[in-house]
Amino acid sequence: MKENRIRILYIDDEIHNLNAFRATFRRSYEIYTASSAQDAKLLLKSIDVHIIIADQKMPVTTGVDFFYEIREQLPDPIRILLTGYTDVEDIIEAINKGHIFSYVKKPWDEHELANTISNAYEMYQARKQLKEKITELEKTNDELNRFIYSTSHDLRSPLMSVLGIINLTRLDNSVTDPNGYVDMIESCILKLDGFIQKIIEYYRNSRLDVEHEKIYFDSLLHECIAAFKPQNTAIEFQLNIDQPVDFKGDTFRISVILNNLISNAVKYQKPDESNPKVNLSVKVEPHKATIWIEDNGIGILSEHLSNIFKMFFRSKNNNKPGSGIGLYIVKEALSKIGGTISVESKYGEGTQFEITIPNRNDFDS
Template sequence: MKDSRIRILYIDDEVHNLNAFKASFRRSYEIYTANSAQEGKLLLKEIMVHIIIADQKMPVATGVDFFNEIKETLPDPIRILLTGYTDVEDIIDAINKGHIFSYIKKPWDENELHRTINNAYEIYRTRKQLKEKIEELEKTNDELNRFIYSTSHDLRSPLMSVLGIINLTRLDNSVVDPNNYVGMIESCILKLDGFIQKIIEYYRNSRLDVEYEKIDFNNLLNDCIIAFQPQDTSIQFQMNVDQAFDFKGDTFRISVILNNLISNAVKYQKPDESNPLVDLSVKVEPHKATIWIKDNGIGILSEHLNNIFKMFFRSKNNNKPGSGIGLYIVKEALNKIGGTINVESKYGEGTQFEITIPNRNEFDT
């Protein structure tokens, strides 16, 4: 069928070349011809072709100039250049500039051109199939993310209702619970809710646009300390902020990073530590902010340091509850804003994270 044939546009300012090409290949392919780059562009607005063949030496615009001009608006058709060039550097330059698949020396050999066209079409088909698969995967991934986000939101409502009921039973002493079953239920619910919140955090980080605004690190760290101090009132928080310059960054993602790291510093303290400590330091410079979060907790085994930012990785050297995605979210959030993170840890002595975040205030001036 005609629709299943390879469609080729051949551009050449010499009419006899156009006629010869059409006579040689019209039985095998669906051929369109143009005698100038301008005419070729007009044809391409009306016809979708698989392969474009252009002569290099044409008046007004060369074949390479033509390919270079259309490569952004028409990236799919495969480009073949006909050239009388024998200079290797000129040929390489032509291929690089025009994103050209191949070149054929004039006068062309019919068998060679047949092979080149068929190879070019195979590449066209493979690229198209790959593009379709990518689009299909992106759609599936998007739908899956939306489903997880929606489900996570829907799950939180009944969980909060159960927690509310537990609190009511404690207030009116309506339930006798000598074995603390209610407490165990509450603990499980809080653990599940924490995991759901991490999923929502992950989704928001992957979907929300990056937005930059002025950040006061004193306020930001104070908010974190207020949020986490009630979890373990024995922990001493030390804070040192050196912010001599304005800093502009993504508040949401920086908060996600700090919350996850400070949460870990609180959670992974040693049970027998007499002076549990979490040290928070920030130094703001014109081009970046550096944040250090240090604790004297249980630390991380050296063989685990290369894996802690992987999704669902959990160290086996502790029995603390965790989702295994907190540090993965930290890494993803930093990738979104162009930041970096390094970790130093000694098992049994504590851990220090060093985070570097670009100061977007510098880019706006």
């Protein structure tokens, strides 16, 4: 059927070459011809072709220049260049500038050119299928992310309602609970809610655009400490902020990074530690900020250090298993803003994270 045939545009300023090409391949392919680059551009506005074959040496423009001019608007057609010259520099220019698939010498051989066209069409089909698969995967991923985000928000509402009921029973002493079942229920709900909030953080990090604004690390870190200090009031937080210059960065993602790391520093303290500490240091320079978060908690086994940033990895060396997603979110958030993270830890003695974040102060007005 005609609509399933390979559509080829052949461009050559020599009419007898156009006629010869049409006569040779008209039974095998759907052929279109043009005697100039200008005529070819007009034809391409109304016809979608699979393959474009262009002569390199034409009066007004070369084949390579023609391919270069159309590559943005028409990236899909496969390009084949015909030339009577075999200069290495021409070949390199054709590949780099014109993005050609193949380079065929003139006068062309019927069987050689037919094989080249067949291979070019296979390339066209492969690219088309890959493009369709990518579009399909992007759509599926977007729908999945939206579903997870929506579900997570919907789940939080009933959880908060249950927590509210538990608090009411405590206020009016309407429930006798000698075995502590209510406390167990509350603990499970808080763990589930924490996991849901991590999912929401992950979604927002993957979807929201990066925005740069002025950040004052002293106030930002005090806000983080205030959020997590009630979980263990015995912890001594030590701050050392050196910010002699302005810093611009993504407040949301930097907050996510700090919150997750400080949360872990609080959560994974040793239960028998008499002097639990978390040291937070920041040094801001014109081009970057370096942040150190150090604790004297339970530490991380050396064999686990290479895995802690993987999604759902949980260390087995403690009785406080986390969600397995917090440090993965930290890594992803840093990737979004061009930052890095490294970790040093000694089991039983503590852990130190070092984060570097580019200062975007010079890039924004």
